[in-house]
Structure formats: structure tokens, C-alpha cells
Amino acid sequence: xxxxxxxxxxxxxxxxxxxxxxxxxxxxxxxxxxxxxxxxxxxxxxxxxxxxxxxxxxxxxxxxxxxxxxxxxxxxxxxxxxxxxxxxxxxxxxxxxxxxxxxxxxxxxxxxxxxxxxxxxxxxxxxxxxxxxxxxxxxxxxxxxxxxxxxxxxxxxxxxxxxxxxxxxxxxxxxxxxxxxxxxxxxxxxxxxxxxxxxxxxxxxxxxxxxxxxxxxxxxxxxxxxxxxxxxxxxxxxxxxxxxxxxxxxxxxxxxxxxxx
Numbered sequence: 001x002x003x004x005x006x007x008x009x010x011x012x013x014x015x016x017x018x019x020x021x022x023x024x025x026x027x028x029x030x031x032x033x034x035x036x037x038x039x040x041x042x043x044x045x046x047x048x049x050x051x052x053x054x055x056x057x058x059x060x061x062x063x064x065x066x067x068x069x070x071x072x073x074x075x076x077x078x079x080x081x082x083x084x085x086x087x088x089x090x091x092x093x094x095x096x097x098x099x100x101x102x103x104x105x106x107x108x109x110x111x112x113x114x115x116x117x118x119x120x121x122x123x124x125x126x127x128x129x130x131x132x133x134x135x136x137x138x139x140x141x142x143x144x145x146x147x148x149x150x151x152x153x154x155x156x157x158x159x160x161x162x163x164x165x166x167x168x169x170x171x172x173x174x175x176x177x178x179x180x181x182x183x184x185x186x187x188x189x190x191x192x193x194x195x196x197x198x199x200x201x202x203x204x205x206x207x208x209x210x211x212x213x214x215x216x217x218x219x220x221x222x223x224x225x226x227x228x229x230x231x232x233x234x235x236x237x238x239x240x241x242x243x244x245x246x247x248x249x250x251x252x253x254x255x256x257x258x259x260x261x
Contacts, residue, residue: 029103
């Protein structure tokens with residue numbers, strides 16, 4: 001893949017979903033008013049519940065799930081990556097969510113302390129009526145519309161062993177049954193994602209790529225290859241569709257679309 005092109009319209013990632021939404025098995029989030037989001041702002045009353053139940057340590061664990069040590073001070077941070085920049089640690093050695101306070105401490109259901117890296121393929125085509133269409137999937141775990149993306153593969157110490165562009169192609173095939181080459185795809189965004197799973201000490205980050213399929217490639221019919229996805233489909237791009245996408249992915253998708261869309 002070539003050098004990363006400048007991102008002229010960087011997504012302004014607001015810590016909104018991470019403060020107001022949560023998976024069903026999470027405890028209630030401690031209230032975080034807008035004025036207390038940033039870590040540099042003192043919030044003496046702040047007392048988030050610790051929720052540290054990584055998927056790797058539950059019956060829902062999957063192949064490739066590896067849980068970090070219970071104590072983040074045991075993590076070799078020099079071997080960890082972050083798309084969103086340097087991983088900041090507090091005085092106790094715990095990583096701090098770059099989007100600020102979330103109302104829950106620990107890792108939540110994420111396996112890693114700090115960033116969990118993912119890749120999101122933004123795949124479009126011209127529909128039969130000439131309207132631009134986006135490939136979307138419906139998640140089996142929460143029923144939300146999303147891009148057919150997912151986490152980078154990691155080794156047993158949770159260091160990435162896969163490039164984001166390779167992960168984008170793999171996830172696209174697994175979740176939607178679509179084949180596309182991301183070696184020269186347009187880089188849209190890399191950085192934090194405002195995700196409902198995020199906590200103060202563990203969060204999602206992604207690299208998003210855009211490819212526009214044409215010719216025979218555009219005729220591929222979506223068909224999920226794994227159980228994480230209920231179904232995949234081409235859908236006409238509308239403000240309602242973009243606004244319905246999981247987390248703040250809609251903001252990222254907008255960067256890939258023509259301004260008049």
C-alpha cells in the first residue's frame with residue numbers, strides 16, 4: 001500500500017456513544033457531563049464501576065481471542081500500536097481513553113487494555129437506477145447496521161500480526177462474501193471509534209478504506225460467511241442509512257462520499 005494520504009476532513013470524534021450507550025451486560029455508566037469529559041479537567045466525584053470481563057475469559061471466546069494480563073502494568077506498551085496516536089497512561093499505569101471519560105473502568109468485554117485495532121471497508125457501487133449504494137451488514141449481537149469490518153488478527157500477547165488493508169479484505173469476505181482488493185484503496189480515516197463497548201481503559205480504533213466496485217466486481221451478491229452477521233446487502237445511500245450505522249461510523253463513511261450525496 002502507498003503512503004497514507006492526508007486526511008483533509010478528519011472526523012471530530014465526540015465521546016457521545018461511549019458515555020450514553022452500553023452492551024446489555026455492562027453496568028450503568030457513571031454520569032459524565034460534557035464539561036468533565038477530558039481527563040485534564042478535575043472531576044473529584046468521578047467513581048466509575050470497574051467492569052473487566054474480556055471475551056477471551058468467557059464461554060463466548062473465539063479462536064484468536066487472547067486476554068491481556070489483569071494488571072495493565074504487565075503489558076509491554078512498546079510493542080503496542082495505536083492508530084489514534086500515542087497511548088497515554090495515568091499515574092497508576094492504566095491506559096486512558098483518548099476520547100475521555102466513559103463512566104466505566106476496566107476493559108469491559110474487550111480483551112486488551114488500551115486500543116483494540118480494527119479495519120472497516122467502505123465498499124460502494126453504482127446501483128441499477130444510478131444511485132450510489134453502500135455495502136452494509138446487520139450485526140447478530142446487537143441488530144445494528146454496520147460496515148463489514150472487524151478486529152486485526154493478533155498474536156498471543158495481543159500484538160497485531162496483520163496489516164489493516166489485509167484485515168479489511170478478510171473481513172469483507174467473511175462478513176459479506178464479497179471479494180475486493182484494498183492494496184491501493186483510498187485511506188479515509190484512522191483513529192478512535194466512539195463505540196458502546198469502550199471504557200476508560202479500553203477502546204476501539206479503526207482504519208477505514210474506501211473502494212468503489214465497477215464492472216463484474218459490482219455484480220457480486222452479498223452472503224455472510226460467519227455467524228456474527230445476520231445478513232449483508234447493498235443499500236442506497238441516504239442520510240437515514242448513514243445515520244443508522246453503528247458507533248460514529250456514519251461520520252467516517254461521509255468522508256468517502258461525494259459532497260452532494
